[in-house]
Amino acid sequence: MCGIVGIISNKDISCLETKVKKMNVLQKHRGLDGEGYWCSDKKNVHLAHRRLSIIDLSSAGHQPMVSKDNLYTIVFNGEIYNYKELKEKCIKRGSKFYSNTDTEVIIEYIKHFGVQGIKDLRGMWAFVLYDIRENKVIFSRDPFGIKPLHYAIYEDCIYFASEIKSLRLIDDYFNKIDEVTKQIFLDFGYLDIGQWTFFKHIKRFPQASYAEVDLNRIVKIEFVQYWQPPKQLMNIDEKKAVEELHVLLKQSIKRHMVSDVPVAFCLSGGLDSSIIIGIAATIAENKEKLNSFTAHHPNFPEIDEVKWAQLAVNHLNVNPHWIEVEYKDFVEEVDLVLYHHDEPFGSTSIYAQNTIFKAINKAGLKTNLRSEERPKNICCDWLPTDISQRGHKCSLIHCTNNAVLV
Numbered sequence: 001m002c003g004i005v006g007i008i009s010n011k012d013i014s015c016l017e018t019k020v021k022k023m024n025v026l027q028k029h030r031g032l033d034g035e036g037y038w039c040s041d042k043k044n045v046h047l048a049h050r051r052l053s054i055i056d057l058s059s060a061g062h063q064p065m066v067s068k069d070n071l072y073t074i075v076f077n078g079e080i081y082n083y084k085e086l087k088e089k090c091i092k093r094g095s096k097f098y099s100n101t102d103t104e105v106i107i108e109y110i111k112h113f114g115v116q117g118i119k120d121l122r123g124m125w126a127f128v129l130y131d132i133r134e135n136k137v138i139f140s141r142d143p144f145g146i147k148p149l150h151y152a153i154y155e156d157c158i159y160f161a162s163e164i165k166s167l168r169l170i171d172d173y174f175n176k177i178d179e180v181t182k183q184i185f186l187d188f189g190y191l192d193i194g195q196w197t198f199f200k201h202i203k204r205f206p207q208a209s210y211a212e213v214d215l216n217r218i219v220k221i222e223f224v225q226y227w228q229p230p231k232q233l234m235n236i237d238e239k240k241a242v243e244e245l246h247v248l249l250k251q252s253i254k255r256h257m258v259s260d261v262p263v264a265f266c267l268s269g270g271l272d273s274s275i276i277i278g279i280a281a282t283i284a285e286n287k288e289k290l291n292s293f294t295a296h297h298p299n300f301p302e303i304d305e306v307k308w309a310q311l312a313v314n315h316l317n318v319n320p321h322w323i324e325v326e327y328k329d330f331v332e333e334v335d336l337v338l339y340h341h342d343e344p345f346g347s348t349s350i351y352a353q354n355t356i357f358k359a360i361n362k363a364g365l366k367t368n369l370r371s372e373e374r375p376k377n378i379c380c381d382w383l384p385t386d387i388s389q390r391g392h393k394c395s396l397i398h399c400t401n402n403a404v405l406v
Helices: 014-025 083-092 102-120 164-168 179-188 238-256 271-283 306-316 327-341 349-362
Strands: 003-009 034-039 045-051 072-080 123-131 136-141 150-154 157-161 209-214 223-225 263-266 291-296 319-324 367-369
Touching: 003 014, 003 072, 003 123, 014 034, 014 045, 014 157, 014 164, 045 072, 045 123, 072 102, 083 102, 102 123, 102 136, 102 209, 150 164, 157 164, 238 271, 263 271, 263 349, 271 306, 271 367, 291 306, 291 349, 306 319, 319 349, 327 349
Parallel strands: 263 291, 263 367, 291 319
Antiparallel strands: 003 045, 003 157, 034 045, 072 123, 123 136, 136 209, 150 157, 209 223
């Protein structure tokens, strides 16, 4: 993951430069491989970035990235899995590339195809692109909202950040709790509902959307949805559905393994994580380089899944890591977990995830593949709650390429 922050306006806001840099410091943990800051000549656009290098580890991937023609500047968090195909399309239209990054591909692709080209991206992302000549800013977030992006509008400025804590730094005004969101969470345990956050004046940029902000006019943000799940179910039998699902899963996992750093796998005793590492093992050239990480609860055997994960490890011959999760550690670290999560969470399982992520980092690995949805989503024709709430009943196999992995 990387971290992006910024402030944009239709006026000179050079007085806020220090504020942007402080916002970026709060997200230091999101990227320890580099940091950067950039502002426009008009001093109305200020962008900052924390880098976790995944594709092209060289300094050519430094952000904020300015195009060679000095017409675009971007801050980007995520990974575009089909960037090589998109790059070829740009080259055919005359683009020259000076790095091997997917970041530069986004710039060139939008230069050629405009915001309509966003629907061609396959991956997970949150980016903000400034068109210097037009004095226009483009925001975009991936179809399933995997990569975070939050924003706030205050005194003729749009503030944005990967994490809520950076926006709360702006002013005490942004620390006011949203009572409706709080009540929904207490009543039903729902999180991530639409644009709402637990803070009344901080919003979540909608998934599967982009926005163009013209800084020559009054600053406002209007969203355009570039993708939605297909409403019509595929008329195929179960055997055909299973075959197509397997093809799409394999295609998706192969794309997710395109990086310049090793990949870790979160492995529980469940169906979904076992499928992911199982398919990855058929793709990888050396299975022994596949590292699985499993939470181990020695004091709570009723919830411990190690014995089931061990079956997958033995079958696949991968390199396992058993990570003990202790209650006493949870008590000591719960405040830190809350700090990084920014909002309340509905289950202590998030602490087990946090413990695994720390172990992955300690092992020197930067990326991991895991399933973010439960196996039941593979066993029915409804996608997760936030999609079904919008009335979209659809076949899962239509959406697998972006939905299955994060």
